[in-house]
Amino acid sequence: MFKKNKGLLIILVLICFQGATQSIRTILIADSKHPELGKTYERNLVMMDSVFSEIAKNIHYDYLPIAVYAHDFTEKDLDREILHLPINTDDVIVFYYVGRGLNPTHQTTQFPSIFLKDTYLQIENIHQKLNNKGVKLNITLIDCNNQQTSRQALTIDKPLVARSIFVENDILRKLFKESKGNIIISSSKKNEKAYGSTNNGTYYTIAWLEALSQAENNNVYITWDSFLKDAELRLQEKLAQDNKNNLQHSQWQITTDSKDPITPNNTPTVSFNDTNLFLNTLANEKLKYDKREKLMETQMKKFFNVDAEANEYINAIDNNMSAIPIEDFLNKILINANLIKQINVVENLSTFSQDGRYQIITIQEIR
């Protein structure tokens, strides 16, 4: 009996062994000795560590983190870590830094330099070193200033939109398991600062995590580009809530190759991000009512079928409530803009008409 299945058993063991060696390797660095913002950066690091650990669990990868503090970590230490990083072509490497950063005007690069112990390092060089490891997916995410000064601007605490628990789905698989290539992201463009709140962390990291959570729970379709656009939209919402006209825009360069995880019957022709942006603009009470009303009248047909309807839920996704006509729903957003903090489109509970516009859109309103 054993002899008969010996070959099969060996293959199974090999498959299991092969599966177990796929990993998400993270190098997470926080500028924790920063006199005012060190604790905030540490909090960001802990959040990122926890999220990537959950992602690895979700896609059945090992999770191998290196979490360090910038004041203990020199350029040599980083080079050594990168050099000794075990190479498995199926691995994912994530390099995350939060802390002091700068980009002097004489430098031609659009991406900033990060601060390690006693020196500033150009992030594109680090990203290139990690690319040279030849892993399947290499993500570099930098949350710091991208201008002459390295001092980040953090404001008083703001309540955050609660993140939900990760559940297994196609979105994480699509982003982290099926994507191949490299991505470099910085939280601010050249000559911009990175903003945040003292207790919650830097806005971009929070926006990035929120976008990931929303995508994982709400989206059917995802690409790295659409995901990062959503993070950018959420960053702008947070800056707008501060009401200080602060300028900060994330930027990214992507070289990936991935397949669509799902091919539903009716493929949407409207972008999830554009729809989210449209609804959140209608709910932005800082814009004049007339302007928002005009936007609604001119743009609603782009997103919604003539007889489209909207569903709303708070906690119970199967609440069995009747949907309301889309025009009533949009008017409701216009008038209740003063009550609404954010609108999240739940794409995976929405349906599309044959021409790809929303037939039933499901949303969650955060008040």
Add this chain to the structure above:
Amino acid sequence: MKKIIYYFIFLGIYSLFFTTKTFAQHTEPSPEQLTEFKELTLRRVNDLTNYIKQIGDKSLPERPRLKSIQLAMSLFDTVYYNSDGEKVIKMPTVQVSRKDGSVENIPIKQYFNTLFKLPHFPKVEISSYDVSYCSDFEKGMDGNYHATAFYYQRFKGYDQKGKVSYESKDRKAIEVTEKPNAKGKFTISFGNISVIETTALSPN
């Protein structure tokens, strides 16, 4: 023959069970859904108080104020079916407290239209002074689920000189009904609004 009779009895019981189950799936909300109804009801109550605030706010352009009337009206159930199953249009009413301390019932549409005009007050401010509350939903004799929601409304009417000429605080109760529509989905609708408590703060 006996076998055939048993077969039909079984089929009858099975059909009855199956029909009941299907019916129940469409009309009986789960405890989680009832909790969600309650939360959604509070959202709708907050919407209503926000519409009332905007209808009365003369500093706003007319368009959003008129749209607020339309949206506020859409929250109320104006269609009923009598015991013969005939469709009846019935406008819910709202109790309003007067300057002299009396309370009057007026149809909800008239209430919103009056609030829109209020010619005696060049400036009107309507706000909430406490958090709204909703009782648990309970099944009524009509098969629908009913609850009562409470909201707290402060009214300030200003005269030409910009001074408060009338101010009152009302605690109001609103009837709420959850009922399935033709598709078996539930709708939240409001009925009559009554004044539970009223305090005139600066009666002139």
